[in-house]
Amino acid sequence: MSQESTTAQPAVRQALHPFGTSIFTEMTFLSNQVGAVNLSQGFPDFEGPEEIRRAAAEAIMRGPNQYCPSMGIASLREAVALKMKRFYGVDVDADREVTVTAGASEAIGAALLGLVDPGDEVILLEPCYDLYPPMAAMAGAKTVYVPLKRPGFGLPRDALAEAFTDRTAAIIINNPLNPTGKVFTRDELEHIGNLCEEYNAVAIGDEVYEHLVYDGRKHVTLLQVPSLRERSIVISSTAKTFSLTGWKVGYAVACPNLSEAVRMSHQFITFCTPSALQEAMASAIGMADSYYETLLLEYGSRRQRLCRALEDMGFETYRPEGTYYASIDISPLGFEDDLAFCRCLTTEVGVAAIPASFFWKDRRAGKDLVRFCFCKKDETLDSAIERLAKWRP
Ligand SMILES: Cc1ncc(COP(=O)(O)O)c(C=O)c1O
DSSP states (O other): OOOOOSSOOOOSOGGGTTOOSOHHHHHHHHHHHHTOEEOSSOOOSSOOOHHHHHHHHHHHHHOOOSOOOTTOOHHHHHHHHHHHHHHHOOOOOHHHHEEEEEHHHHHHHHHHHHHOOTTOEEEEEESOOTTHHHHHHHTTOEEEEEEOBTTTTBOOHHHHHHHOOTTEEEEEEESSOTTTOOOOOHHHHHHHHHHHHHHTOEEEEEOTTTTOBOTTOOOOOGGGSGGGTTTEEEEEESTTTTTOGGGOEEEEEEOHHHHHHHHHHHHHHTSOOOHHHHHHHHHHHTOOHHHHHHHHHHHHHHHHHHHHHHHHTTOEEEOOSBSSEEEEEOGGGTOSSHHHHHHHIIIIISEEOEEGGGGSSSGGGGTTEEEEEOOSOHHHHHHHHHHHHHHOO
């Protein structure tokens, strides 16, 4: 029997030392501890459509429940290819250009691990989703941060051009953008495309909120931009569109050459993901236009409910162009920063939110912003609004 060492060895690899516990875990934990209304982490408090859940249950009972092809089952890859044609007019080869992954998260990881060599540079537009920096670090990349221009979070064209070098392997574009809800314009994406072409870099699009774009705006996928059709990996997920975040059914769409990079690493990460859930999502993606229209209408009404209430309370509110997050400016409220505000809001007011500064490398750049998610039942939103209104009558 081996003796236990008395001095604990540091177990976590060096590349991960700069990163702590995710702020989503921390805020949800605190929220549960004090019984707050949780508008922090972005998951619905209602179930996804019953027919999708039934389809998964039937697939499990029917079987087989064994490993499926690493790239994903044919019906889901075909559904994704049809979706790309139906919503964006892009022709996609289901066999060679679609890879099913464990959520968008694994697809982002697989793309970076499959593409990047140690020392390569990866450009991140700030604010950026918390998964990108540690994932890029684990891939051995050097991260280069380019902050979007406030107040509207527009693309800083000159700064971005300066950030590209011969070592740039990839840039990640989260569109629509979590946390601020910015939707990139076609013109901005073309500018990114030109730079990727000039520097032979790959654009990785994280488009998980593609169906939540408001006020008549249209989501433009990277694959619609001619200069990016053969040099981008577009990643999406069924989590947000079908309100089934726990299933982690995601996928990456890219030309065969780039799909090869994703598939190569994916086979050594998860190899494959649950086939019953894939089967159910294959039929979900093919649902009638009315499903997608209703989804958008419902989210439009939740957005209006929360934003109008926040505005009525006198908060300067950022109404998102896309996603299911709304932010407020807390700078006039006298708190030390957004984290102090969110801790106080959770424990004193009973509403949990996310301090948006965690989406920047230099947290000072976002310490005036706090993000609320509105993927919640009306009564949950109303209960949060009521608590906030009592605090700020
Ligand atoms: C921008 C963004 N990308 C990826 C994900 C994770 O997606 P999935 O659950 O499919 O891994 C999220 C979830 O909140 C997200 O906001």
